[in-house]
Structure formats: C-alpha cells, structure tokens
Amino acid sequence: MTTATDAETAPATPPVTADDRGAVVLDAVTKRYGDQVAVDALSLTIQPGEFLSLLGPSGCGKTTTLRMIAGFEQPDEGDIKVSGTSVRGVPPYRRDVNTVFQAYALFPHLSVAENVAYGLQQRRTPKAEIREKVTQALDLVQMRRFGDRKPTQLSGGQQQRVALARALVNRPAVLLLDEPLGALDRQLREEMQLELKLLQARLGITFVFVTHDQGEALSMSDRIAIMRAGRIEQLADADTVYARPSSAYVAAFVGQQNFFRGEVSEAGAAVRSPHALVRGSDPRLAGTAQGEAAVRPEYITIAADAGDALPAANATRGHLIGVSHLGDTMQYLVQLGGDQSLIVRRPTPDAPALRIGDPVVCTWADHHVLLFPADAAAEDGGYIAPPTA
Template structure:
C-alpha cells in the first residue's frame, strides 16, 4: 500500500499558523473497535481557513476521523489539537467546533429561528444577543424570511441551510460536515456545493468535509485526503490527485480509469497486457513482475478500424458494444476481449459517428499513461471493469 509522504501531507502555507484559531492537527491517532482498526496511526494538519475533504469508500475511516475531531469518539492513541490546544479530554460542547450531519436533526416542533437559537439558549446567551446572532446566521444562508416556518414546511435544500445556520451561529473556528449533501437530488446538490464553497470563502472558517462523492471533493476542496483502510493514501489539491495519483487505488477512486494488467517490460516503462502494449512516457516501475497501466477515458481516441493499418504500443482493437450520449461528451464502450473493455469519452462536436457492432481502433498518447505496481488496489479503490456483454 502506498501511504502519503511527509512532503505530500504538509500544508502549503506557513507551518507556524497551525497554532492559529481554526487549525486542526491530528498526530498519530488510532481508533479500534474490538480487534478492528478503524483509523490507523493517522496524522494530518489542517490550516486555519482551509477547506479540506476526507474522501473514500464506506469503511475507510473518514467519518470516524471526523467524529474524533468532534468529540463523539475518542482515539485509543494519538493527539488532536484544535486552535493549538489538545482537545482529547474535552467533551463535544467544550470544543470550538460544530458539526453538520447528513441527517439534519432539526426539531420539528420548533420554528426555523428557534432551531437556530437552540444552541445559544443552552449556553444561556442573553436574549438580545440570541436575536441578533440568529438574524445574522439566517442572513448568511439566505433564509431570514423563513424564520417563522417549521422544518416540515421546508424543502431538503432549505433544511440543509438551516442546519448550516444552526452550526454557524456559535461562530466556531472549525465546521465539520459529514456528508451533508447526501440526501439531496443531483441538481440541488451541485447548487449547494457552490454555495458551501462561497460561504466558506466569505467566513474564512476551517471546513473539514467528509464525502464518498469525488465530484464534491474535487469541486470544493483546497486539498483532498484520499483515505484507505484507516490511513491517508494521498493528500493533495484536486489537480494533483486527478492528474498524478499516488497509487492505483487513488487513480481508480478519483474519476474513471481504464486499467491494463500485465507483465512489466521495457525496463519499467510499459505493461504488456493481453490486449495492448501500454507504454508510458518514462519508466516508473522496477522488476519484471506484474504491473498495471491506467488511461483515463477522455485521453483515448477512437475511430473505425482499418485492418490494413499496423499497430504498435498504445493501441487496441475491439468491437463497439455501447454508445451513450452524455450531453457535452459521447461515451463509447469497447470490448477488447472476454475480460477487458475500454471506456472512451470524446467531446460531442468531435465525436466520430460509430455504430454498435463496428470494429474500432483505440489509441492514446504515452504521456497520458500512468503505471503502478499490481496489488489489486484498482478494484479496492472502486474500479469495476466494464461489462463485456450488453
């Protein structure tokens, strides 16, 4: 397994700011449930005002990590510091953090304004101050005119805004978000992604966002921590995670990849798979064992096959078994053999007119090829080979 190096996990800004308000530092935290390791010696530094996402499949430890920062779970080892102070012995209500969950947990018998005011009332905040803070919080999420309504009178997106206002009304230094958009439909979820990022930029509050949705993480985050089996596999900005994944696991989980498995050849610069010799621009593998090559669908060109044309590396012949219109792109599913298919995506204006059943030739450039050791990480990361029958 590839783990993030110190250089990769180091924040881009001045390390001295890790003691500032909103900084979160996890140092070697481990969480066990019986003999199961949920979080395994994990270290992470989040800068004040940073938007960072914990991304990974179910069971990778991302929500457990968030719950330990919030105080709902306690690590078996390690330390957690928020704004420069250890919070290991502090209950949730004594930590300068607030949490927004996927289930908004609004009180149905209270009005919107009363829901937002609830935390302030528990702290015995003066009534005049409560009124001002609730107004400010509702204004932040553009919900002031709904203050007298009950949660059941609101849409899912409006309820999500109220949950955010309730979390922000205490002006925490860190906001923890545990898949808060998961219950929304696609269009509303995309709208809320933009609103969340704009809100975070305006407030300057540290956001730690847990999601299994790569699109959410890519579109909103300053940095993304890809988690695997309780550890961070890679920690980097969206461009780096997408274009230069640290492992086959990351490559498979972020976006889609076409994987070719086979023998390592050409001094570590190529993979000889049953259906194609896949060559990278430079050698990155060692030895002569098994390896994997990955090519993203958008980097593959497709055309009607000319059987008289000779082929070299980075070409594959197959049969077109599916064509899908995705709006701005056309997607082609190509069968290379009984256990190998390719997904190809081309911009709609430039997409070739091909029909199911056509013999096709797929080609790609060496600089778009990524090479990895073979360790079944692609399947673990979420990659499932396209079907070879339709």
C-alpha cells in the same frame, strides 16, 4: 519529577492567536473497535481557513476521523489539537467545533429561527444577542424570510441551509460536515456544492468535509485526503490527485480509469496486457514484475477500424457495444475481448458517428499513461476495475 519551583517558572500555555484558530492537527491517531482498527496511526495537519475533504469508500475511516475531531469518539492512541490546544478527553460541547450531519436533526416542533437559536439559548446568551446572531446566521444562508416556518414546511435544500445556519451561528473555529449533501437530488446537490464553497471562502472558517463522492471533493476542496483502511493514501490538491495519483488505488477511486494489467516490459516503461502494449513516458516500474497501466476515458481517441496496421504501443482493436450521450461528451463502450472493455469519451462536436457493432480502433498518447505496481489489495478493498461485458 516536577517541583514547585519548576511549576512556578514553567512558561504559561500560550494563548490561541488569530493564526492558530481553526488549525486541526491529528498526531498518530488510532481508533479501534474491538479487534478492528478503524483509524490507523493517522497524522494530518489542516490549516486555518482550509477546505479539506476526507474522501474514500465506506469503511475507510473518514467518518470515524471526523467524529474524533468533533469529540463524539475518543482516540485510543495519539492526540488531536484544535486551534493549537489538545482536545483529547474534551466533550463535544466544549470544543470550538460544530458538526452538520447528513440527517439534519432539526427540531420539528420549533421554527427555523428557534432551531438556529437553540444552542445559544443553552449557553444562556442574552436574548438581544440571540436575535442578532440568528438574523446574521439566517442571512448567511439566505433563509431569513423563512424564520417563522417549521422544518416540515421546507424543502431538503432549505433544511440543509437551516442546519448550516445553526452550526455557524456561533462562528466556530472549525465546521465539520459529514456527507451533508447525500440526501439531496443531483441538481440541488451541485448548487449546494457551490454555495458551500462560497460560504466557506466568505467566512474563512476551516471546513472538514467527509464524502464518498469524488465530484464533491474535487469541486470544493483546497486539499483532498484520500483514505484507505484507516490511513491516508494521498493528500494533495484536486489537480494533483486527478492528474498525478500516487497509487493505483487513488487512480481508480478519483475519476474513471481504464486499467491494463500484465507483465512489466521495456525496462519499466510499459505494461504488456493481453489486449495492448501500454507504454508510458516514465520508466517508473523498473525492477517490477507485474504492473498496471491506466488511461482516462477522455484521453483515448476512437475511430472506425479501416484494417490498417496498429502502432506497436498504445493502440487496440475492439467492437463497439455501447454509446451514451452525456450532453457535452459522447461515451463509447468498446469490447476488447471476453474479459475487458474500454470506456472512451469524446467532446460531442468532435465525436465520430459510430454504431453498436462497429469494429473500432482506440489509441492514446504515452504521456497520458499512468504506471503502477500491481495492487491486489486495492482490488479487494473497493478498487474500481474497468467494466466487463
């Protein structure tokens, strides 16, 4: 029981410091919708000024997590702190957080400048200060000259910039972005990825970015939290999740992989599939009966089959069933058998001249092989298997 004396002598809540501002901490956060667990005891610490992406397929819990940080949803269990202070039960408008959605939700009857100023007006900010802050925000996104236009007079990319300016006009501690580039075409999306990263680096604001697009996450993030069934499967920088995925689920979701499934052999260092003995450089599957070996398309070499004997491991024969020109690379689709095909990518200048129907040989090095225990649950939950004919 807390006494009056205890209350009088208890230390006051420390003020938020510059080091705390923008930090986000989720402590064992759980969110349920009826019997469905959308977010399951998730714990995550986001550093001030970090660009962190929540990446995963539909239904993995990434948007629900973002909405709980924003205050649009409340956790059933656990706590959320923003800038060192718990925000559980705090409404969205009282949090030092702003959100940009895929649907920009601009007011069509207001000009660009009026859209950006709207939140400041609701807070009864002095008019002179509003003008100054709106100008600064539009300058940040290079939209000042469009200040008098209506949203319907803008392109999709310009509307996205206005939505960003509106979210940034008060310089929040945390900016939440819920798939904001999803409505843009590919070229504009790639341009905005670069602009977003440059803007975040310039402002030093914490960005939490939700996406199902691995390319967006890899190109912009300081760290990526790959989510699966309401939990974080792996949290690391882009290099780590691409080169050293923690599970077959992560390996399949980030980039493309060719998977070989079968019995584990060679004391855990290889997987014997129907089409090849796939050997890695680390016997990490010792004591495991069934496993999966993964090799990325860019690590596989391809050549016309001259009929020579194949190496004992990391080689296979097949027939070419597809060739695609991807600009800087050539992509080959090789049929290994009735149930599996292989994707191979080679730099265009070094790509062999092969035709559909040619018999080919594919080989790869053991240090490019990733080994994982068999993961049937991952296959059922959006796992990306190699293509079949």
